[in-house]
Amino acid sequence: MDIVVEHLTKRYGPQKAVDNVSFRVKAGEVLGFLGPNGAGKTTTMKAIACFIKPEEGDILVGGYSIHEHPEIIKKNIGYLAENNPLYQEMNIIDFLEFIAKIHGIPKYLIPERILDMIRTCGLEGEKHKLIGELSKGYQQRVGLAQALIHDPDILILDEPTTGLDPNQIVEIRELIKRIGKEKTVILSSHILAEVEATCDRILIINNGRIVVDGTAAELRKQAQGNEILKLGVQGGSVDDIFEHLFEIETIDSIDLLDVEKQLFEIQSLPDTSSVKAIFDSCVRNNYYITELTPTETKLEDIFRDLTLH
Missing domain, CATH: 3.40.50.300 (P-loop containing nucleotide triphosphate hydrolases)
Known part of the structure; x- marks a missing residue:
């Protein structure tokens, strides 16, 4: 019914x-x-x-x-x-x-x-x-x-x-x-x-x-909107990795999460994905990826955003 x-x-x-x-x-x-x-x-x-x-x-x-x-x-x-x-x-x-x-x-x-x-x-x-x-x-x-x-x-x-x-x-x-x-x-x-x-x-x-x-x-x-990725890269300095990542046209912003582990949080432009471009850039520059995972918006965060105002 x-x-x-x-x-x-x-x-x-x-x-x-x-x-x-x-x-x-x-x-x-x-x-x-x-x-x-x-x-x-x-x-x-x-x-x-x-x-x-x-x-x-x-x-x-x-x-x-x-x-x-x-x-x-x-x-x-x-x-x-x-x-x-x-x-x-x-x-x-x-x-x-x-x-x-x-x-x-x-x-x-x-x-x-x-x-x-x-x-x-x-x-x-x-x-x-x-x-x-x-x-x-x-x-x-x-x-x-x-x-x-x-x-x-x-x-x-x-x-x-x-x-x-x-x-x-x-x-x-x-x-x-x-x-x-x-x-x-x-x-x-x-x-x-x-x-x-x-x-x-x-x-x-x-x-x-x-x-x-x-x-x-x-x-x-x-709620998520833009793609957000957690990226770990080794094989180069943090500054060099930053520079090469910023050359990727689909990337909107990059934040450094951990200096020692060289972990970055990357946000792509709306309706785009940067995964393949990141992979290709790392291959070109002889870096190796230790982690590349999407950051999922938690249902708890959505719930709080919607109900706490």
């Missing part, structure tokens, strides 16, 4: 939590919703899931409007809230049976759906335990199971790895990637590695507005 968000605005008192936001999520896509705390991610996700009603704008889920057909949309969405509310005194099987009944799954199908969720979410060894006895990682798995039990087309996950240890984070990410092959997924996070590891596309929101939309590679390319 496609999701189309059109001019979404939601206020809490005088403050706009979401300010005229528009975007589209294609069926089968895993969208990473990225932004600092308080940026408007959760509000947008709750509006898509029909938990809150916006003052302005509309959201179409599979062609149905949240204003006109919220009951149809809710049947097609699985939602995992950030705080993952679970009944701690229930065991996993009883809890999933309870959720299945709430979703109106026919009684004869419920045992099969519970077993399917236990297998999918890796809960076989824990299925008879009380939820309150489970680790945070396994409680997140139960949260995913309850979000998936009615087989929704769309899965909305709000900060799904909050509070997990590194091993649990990797496990939940792998689980989300597997689920994402079959469903449309919106995943919110303020952790960059999270969205890069699991998502096809990244949407960055700040102060209630979308500031960027694209893949991780596109964001880096957009």
Whole structure:
């Protein structure tokens, strides 16, 4: 199912939590919703899931409007809230049976759906335990199971790895990637590695507005602009190497990073590459290259640039 968000605005008192936001999520896509705390991610996700009603704008889920057909949309969405509310005194099987009944799954199908969720979410060894006895990682798995039990087309996950240890984070990410092959997924996070590891596309929101939309590679390319190279050269003096490098027409600037190792940072002119010309110059002058690597703009740097003003 496609999701189309059109001019979404939601206020809490005088403050706009979401300010005229528009975007589209294609069926089968895993969208990473990225932004600092308080940026408007959760509000947008709750509006898509029909938990809150916006003052302005509309959201179409599979062609149905949240204003006109919220009951149809809710049947097609699985939602995992950030705080993952679970009944701690229930065991996993009883809890999933309870959720299945709430979703109106026919009684004869419920045992099969519970077993399917236990297998999918890796809960076989824990299925008879009380939820309150489970680790945070396994409680997140139960949260995913309850979000998936009615087989929704769309899965909305709000900060799904909050509070997990590194091993649990990797496990939940792998689980989300597997689920994402079959469903449309919106995943919110303020952790960059999270969205890069699991998502096809990244949407960055700040102060209630979308500031960027694209893949991780596109964001880096957009931010980087000019080619930046780290170059190590031996076989000549620093001054001679500088002189010969400056003869290359595509080079815009050269900075010396390390005198002893003779490491340079080279920035090329826009839309040009200096790699071949550097190599040819070194061959002509009997220098040898110890290092020649592109300097990649980090996603963290892009995120800070976009959200700290």
